[in-house]
Amino acid sequence: MPNIKTVLVTGQNGQLGQSLKSLVSSYPQYQFTFTTRDELDLACSQSINNYFEQNKFDLIINCAAYTAVDKAEEQQEIADAINHLAVKQLAEITQKNNSILIHISTDYVFDGTSFKPYIENDPINPQNIYGSTKLKGEQAIQKTACNAIIIRTSWVYSEYGNNFVKTMLRLGADRDQLNVIFDQIGSPTYAADLATSILTITDSLNNNQSDFQHDKVALYHFSNEGVCSWYDFAKAIFEQSNTQCEVFPIETKDYPTPAKRPQYSLLNKAKIKQQYQLIIPYWKDSLKVCLNKLQ
Numbered sequence: 001m002p003n004i005k006t007v008l009v010t011g012q013n014g015q016l017g018q019s020l021k022s023l024v025s026s027y028p029q030y031q032f033t034f035t036t037r038d039e040l041d042l043a044c045s046q047s048i049n050n051y052f053e054q055n056k057f058d059l060i061i062n063c064a065a066y067t068a069v070d071k072a073e074e075q076q077e078i079a080d081a082i083n084h085l086a087v088k089q090l091a092e093i094t095q096k097n098n099s100i101l102i103h104i105s106t107d108y109v110f111d112g113t114s115f116k117p118y119i120e121n122d123p124i125n126p127q128n129i130y131g132s133t134k135l136k137g138e139q140a141i142q143k144t145a146c147n148a149i150i151i152r153t154s155w156v157y158s159e160y161g162n163n164f165v166k167t168m169l170r171l172g173a174d175r176d177q178l179n180v181i182f183d184q185i186g187s188p189t190y191a192a193d194l195a196t197s198i199l200t201i202t203d204s205l206n207n208n209q210s211d212f213q214h215d216k217v218a219l220y221h222f223s224n225e226g227v228c229s230w231y232d233f234a235k236a237i238f239e240q241s242n243t244q245c246e247v248f249p250i251e252t253k254d255y256p257t258p259a260k261r262p263q264y265s266l267l268n269k270a271k272i273k274q275q276y277q278l279i280i281p282y283w284k285d286s287l288k289v290c291l292n293k294l295q
């Protein structure tokens with residue numbers, strides 16, 4: 001396995017892609033390449049083949065995904081192409097080149113019927129198309145048995161793109177009150193915290209690569225520390241940003257969406273914290289950092 005020198009990050013304009021991009025100047029030991037869908041279209045296997053015929057990397061960090069959870073219910077084919085078939089192809093390329101793949105997956109592989117934080121080998125049972133295409137992507141990597149790390153994360157937000165925090169700030173500026181679901185429980189993930197951890201993992205792989213001694217594919221969970229409902233998350237956003245908007249808790253049944261979401265998807269992060277000595281911030285502390293950047 002090569003020492004890591006060249007790193008490809010897909011999905012450069014996404015939340016995680018942009019968060020990584022903002023950090024890489026502190027990692028001059030790596031030569032980073034960031035791609036958009038124009039340069040590397042993950043919905044098109046020919047585009048993937050063409051790109052990797054001309055470009056080789058020691059590490060691929062796959063931040064690109066079809067992430068429109070509700071739209072995926074109607075666009076199963078394209079969601080599957082990006083979240084499953086493209087991931088299979090990336091895994092095969094990783095295997096062929098004896099390189100490393102870090103792939104991001106989701107808490108939506110679980111059905112949400114648990115009562116305690118999900119560990120990596122808890123039974124999976126996705127409840128929507130997005131979750132099932134992401135699970136197929138994970139399974140394709142496992143089958144290929146390339147050197148890979150899969151990190152499942154949840155409720156990602158950042159100063160970039162569209163996310164719950166930015167939606168709440170926009171709605172809160174226009175309205176006096178809002179109804180927000182209180183019976184879906186999980187933990188937010190500030191994309192910058194996940195990006196920082198991915199770069200810590202990259203350094204660690206470069207130093208000892210111990211992750212691949214026993215299992216080719218290592219599976220981890222990552223989110224911020226703590227637990228909340230979307231209602232609590234909205235309350236904290238308004239409190240921390242001094243937005244005068246009252247939040248009322250409602251049940252999921254009163255806010256129907258095309259895609260069913262897990263009611264409980266809190267991720268247990270003990271494994272990734274222990275393996276990489278990570279200190280993960282509490283979700284309200286990271287929210288503060290993000291809001292400061294947005295203001």
Ligand SMILES: NC(=O)c1ccc[n+]([C@@H]2O[C@H](COP(=O)([O-])OP(=O)(O)OC[C@H]3O[C@@H](n4cnc5c(N)ncnc54)[C@H](OP(=O)(O)O)[C@@H]3O)[C@@H](O)[C@H]2O)c1
Nearest residue numbers: 011013014015016037041042043064065067104106153156
């Ligand atoms: N967002 C969440 O709440 C959440 C929760 C759990 C897990 N995750 C996972 O975390 C990872 C990062 O998510 P994120 O929030 O950063 O996602 P995001 O902001 O929606 O970004 C996704 C990126 O994928 C790119 N992309 C979409 N279709 C593509 C294609 N055909 N070819 C190449 N690139 C394509 C997008 O490009 P454009 O900019 O051109 O559209 C965008 O840059 C994903 O694997 C996601 O499944 C996210």
